[in-house]
Amino acid sequence: MTNKDDNYESFNIDDFYKKYLNGPQLFKKREALEPSFVPHELPHRDKEIEQIASRTACALRGDVPSHFLIYGKTGTGKTATVRFVSEKLAQYSEKIKPWWIYINCSIVSTPYRILAHIYNTIVGSEQIPPTGLPKDVIFKKLLGLLDYKIKNSLCFLVLDEIDLITDTKQGNEILYDLTRLNENLDNCRTCLIGISNKLKFKENLDPRVVSSLGNEHITFSGYNAKELGDILESRAKIAFQEGVINEGVIRLCAALAAEEHGDARKALQLLRKAGEIAERSHNKYVSNEHVRKAQEELERDHIIDYIKGMPLQAQLVLTSIYLISKFPKERIIVSGDIYEVHKELANLIPGVSTLTRRRISDYINELHSAEIITAEKKSLGYYGRTKVIKLNIDKKLLETIFMEVNKIKDLLNYKPILIQKNKVRISDSTFRRLG
Ligand SMILES: Nc1ncnc2c1ncn2[C@@H]1O[C@H](COP(=O)(O)OP(=O)(O)O)[C@@H](O)[C@H]1O
């Protein structure tokens, strides 16, 4: 038995739960901090609420609003505001309430699944299977259903995170089809609302789609620290017991999230995580220290998700950097090294091709923008002007992440040729170093 085993204390789940139940209760309604929660008020979104309400108000008189687009970075309240206005509109629709169908393109992303999702939402059950039917068959079925089930009423189709489908031909086609639904319907009418996180997404859009979606759009700007503070305060009142959150904690969460383009989701996440950390450590109040810990944990989670979600080639570029920084001490890493090591790794995995120096350089820039590495242009005598690369995250953390990526985990002990002392690489061949 090793020392580690001797010292190991087994986890007692009964004690854990008892302690938990006897510990202080910080939350009153935890779900009020979830992104899906629709609050009754949306501070600092009056202008945006007014714009969306004005565009959709004609629905109250039985008219059909034109399609429109909403832009703004993540966490600026786009989804919450649309849901808020839809609920208000329903409240004021005396006779027939319009239908609202939400399609989150990060989850439902193919034309087939978008059509199936709309169909299934209207019928209220999974009638169209996840795959199998030809697209035009579903399209016809959908037209029939809209006319038969929604009849003379209006159906809003909200395509949230629309930027995720506009870079493909298929995506453009389905958008075109959806903007033209009304021409093929006898009774029902539809209004398309596209929500995008990226301002530039229109560049990828088919001009015909742009013209039917309208050239104007509603823009949501990021919140400043003061505005985030107000949002957090109104949410904290619902989510936490009285006295658990002080003003300093709110201000700190708001300031940290304001640094990140004024993202309310981030601010709420921080507050929730800080509350959970305080609860875990049996504190009665949330402190600034808890917020800072929460920030660290969120950054860590974010990096883990980001790296796991990268394409394999980007992961291989990062693995190359990891392998070079792992072995020798104080070695300067230049992009040429990464190119060489990537080539060796690519040759070890069936079906993976080597990349040009140009592509490697693109991946290096992406990793730099994601702050996983730093890549600085420097003048080094021997190499001329080149990029000097450093790993920006903990090697142990990276190792833990890559251990869970199947194609990468076996490469973690690979020793690149430029590090193997007894081999040299000249041009494209490897030779054993003499004596
Ligand atoms: N003005 C606001 N008042 C209260 N909560 C807000 C406000 N803006 C955003 N939120 C909250 O922040 C989170 C992110 O908002 P969301 O609408 O999902 O952003 P987006 O769709 O722009 O990414 C949600 O929990 C939402 O309820």
Ligand SMILES: [Mg+2]
């Ligand atoms: Mg959203």
